[in-house]
Amino acid sequence: MVWLKKIGSAGHTEVELPLDVAVLEVEKHLKLGGIVTKEDGTKIDLSEIGEDDKLILIPRIVGG
C-alpha cells in the first residue's frame, strides 16, 4: 500500500491505496501541474514509487 496525503481539499485528504491505484492518482495530480514529494521533501518520479512509500501531493495553486 502507498500512503498519499494531499494538501488542500478542505482539510488534507489522507488515503492508503494499492500501488497501481496510487500511481494513477499521482499521474493525475502531475498532469494538473502539482508536484509530489516524499515526507522528507525529496521529489519523486512516477517510476520510482514503490510499496510502503509515503507521499505528499502538493497542488498547483494558481489564481488571478
Place this chain on the structure above:
Amino acid sequence: MMEVEIKKEIVEEILKLCRFDLIFSGDEDKIVSGSVEEVCGVLIGELKENKIVVEKVRKAENIAKSPFLFEISPHDLYNAYIDAQKEGKEVVGVFHSHPHGSPNPSPLDIKGIKGTGLLWLIVGRELKAFSYDNKLNKIIELKIKIE
C-alpha cells in the same frame, strides 16, 4: 455559517506583505494603494467545526510574476506545509493581492478555490474570503472576524 477568524496583527501583516494600507474606520474599513505585481502567500492555522482560524502567514514567491496572475511556488507551499506540521497546524488557505482593486475572485480564482478546497483570501480595496462549499456545490464568501 462558516467564518474566518483572524487576528488584527495577522491582517496587518498580510496587508504589509501585499503593500496595501488599511484605514480602520468602523464599518467602512477600506484598503488603499497597492503593489504592481500580485503578492501571494500561505495561511496556516486550524480548521474547526464552523470556523477557519488563521494563526500565521507565510509569504510565497509568485512564480507568475504578473499584475494579473499568481502562482504559488510549490517549494514555498511545501515549506509552509512542513512548518505547519511541526507546530501541529495545517495549511488552511492562501492569500493574494489584486493590485487593481477588486476584492472579488477572478474566473481563475474560482477555478483555484474549487480545485484546492482551500480558503482563498483576496486583498483588494477590501479584504474578502472565499471557499468552496461541497454540499452547496458553489463558491461562498465567508464572514471575516477580525479580533
